[in-house]
Amino acid sequence: MQEVKYIASPQNALIKKLMQLKDKKKERLQSGTFLIEGQRELEMAVKGNYTINSIFYYTELFTIENAKTFLKNFAKDAELVEISKEVYQKLAYREKTEGVLAVGRTKSHELKNLSLADKPFILVAEAPEKPGNLGALLRTADAANLDAVIIANPKSDLYNPNIIRSSIGCVFTVPIATGNTPEIITFLKERKIKTFAAALSAEKDYTKADYTGATAIVVGTESTGLSDHWLSKADDQIIIPMEGSIDSMNVSVSAAILIFEAKRQRK
Numbered sequence: 001m002q003e004v005k006y007i008a009s010p011q012n013a014l015i016k017k018l019m020q021l022k023d024k025k026k027e028r029l030q031s032g033t034f035l036i037e038g039q040r041e042l043e044m045a046v047k048g049n050y051t052i053n054s055i056f057y058y059t060e061l062f063t064i065e066n067a068k069t070f071l072k073n074f075a076k077d078a079e080l081v082e083i084s085k086e087v088y089q090k091l092a093y094r095e096k097t098e099g100v101l102a103v104g105r106t107k108s109h110e111l112k113n114l115s116l117a118d119k120p121f122i123l124v125a126e127a128p129e130k131p132g133n134l135g136a137l138l139r140t141a142d143a144a145n146l147d148a149v150i151i152a153n154p155k156s157d158l159y160n161p162n163i164i165r166s167s168i169g170c171v172f173t174v175p176i177a178t179g180n181t182p183e184i185i186t187f188l189k190e191r192k193i194k195t196f197a198a199a200l201s202a203e204k205d206y207t208k209a210d211y212t213g214a215t216a217i218v219v220g221t222e223s224t225g226l227s228d229h230w231l232s233k234a235d236d237q238i239i240i241p242m243e244g245s246i247d248s249m250n251v252s253v254s255a256a257i258l259i260f261e262a263k264r265q266r267k
Contacts, residue, residue, distance in 0.1 A: 004064065007056075008084040015087055018056075021103065022091065025157050032106050034159035035091070039070075039098040044169025046074040051105040054079040058088035061099020070100075078102070093161045106159055111150070111187050114177040120147035120193065121262060122216040123255060124184065126230060127153040129221050135166025136252035137219075142170040144259045150187075150216075151178045152230075185233050188216050197226050197234035198258060200248060206238040211262035219255050222248065 007015060020027040021035045028034045033053065036042050039062070046052065052075040057067045059082055071080055083091070091101055116122075123141055128134040134156065141149045156163060158178075163171055179187070188195055193214040198206075211217075218234060220226035231237065240257055242248070 004067075004080050004082055006082045006084075007087055010087050010090045012087070014081075015083075015090065018091055018101075018103070022093065022161055025160065028106065028157055028159050033103050034106055034164075035161065036102045036104050036164065037091075037093050037097055037100075037161065038165075038169075039100055041164055041169040041172075042070075042100060042102050043074065045102070045104050045172040048172035050107065050172055052078045053103045053105060054081060056081045056083050056088075056091070056101045056103075058083055058085060058099040060085065061088075061097075067100070075102075093165065109158065109176050109178045111177045111179045111183065114148055114150075114175060116191065117147055119212075119214045120191075121211075121214075121266065122146060122148045122150060122188075122193065123259065124150045124152060124188075124195070124216050124218040125251075125255075126181065126218065126220045126226055127155055128251070129155060129223065131156050131160050131162035132166045133222075133251050135163045135168075135171070136250075137255055138163075138167040138170040138174050138176075140252060140256045140259060141174045142167075144263055146174070146259070148175040148177060150184055151176065152181045152184050154178050181227060181229050185229070194236070195230075195234045196258075197230050197237045198254060199226055199231055199237045199239060201231070202237035202239040204236065204238050206240050206258055207261055209236055209238050211265050215262060215266075217255065217258050217262065219251050219258075222251050 036045055055078050123146055125137055158171055193216050195216045195218055197218045218230055
């Protein structure tokens with residue numbers, strides 16, 4: 001077993017680098033690395049075949065035995081570093097966590113790299129505004145075992161700590177691609193994947209649509225909905241009828257309703 005390093009000071013150069021990964025999108029993009037917090041999230045990253053460069057643990061919450069076992073079973077080539085309570089509190093994003101963090105390498109999420117099954121079922125999210133909403137969409141996608149999630153015109157990088165946290169690690173296991181709206185529409189049409197745009201202006205009840213073929217459900221932002229480009233190019237527009245005083249729901253809730261209706265039909 002490799003020798004374990006120990007870092008006590010938050011002023012350590014490596015710890016300052018980790019703080020940049022935690023807080024700065026630019027640093028994550030330039031370095032091709034990101035910070036993972038929590039044992040479950042780390043295990044999901046390994047399950048998703050992410051490369052783990054290093055593991056940092058605070059021994060009062062995550063023992064040396066746990067750290068070495070995890071290293072042996074999941075990330076044999078990672079560097080193991082013990083950190084002090086002060087350093088851990090500086091790095092930890094959550095109030096309640098398991099005392100372990102790691103640095104992983106990012107992946108490419110280009111459309112051309114997305115491998116799809118016959119008659120795939122896909123969720124497309126256009127410009128999700130809040131990392132928490134995107135994380136919730138990814139959890140739903142994982143629960144429904146979707147073939148992919150495609151993010152059009154993303155506003156946050158996928159390795160934002162808020163997305164990792166709110167997705168509880170599903171960002172690592174759900175196949176994800178990103179791109180701009182026109183190229184995604186072209187991608188779907190070339191593969192004869194029918195698009196169903198969720199829109200308040202739609203007249204078709206979502207339960208009346210046929211999702212049994214190659215399907216992409218497309219959702220927009222809570223504030224403005226889908227862009228005109230999506231609405232004009234979609235094969236069909238669908239709506240979830242509202243019976244109360246409001247005219248819409250949280251995007252992740254709406255997506256879940258649409259996705260599981262489609263799953264019901266596809267069975």
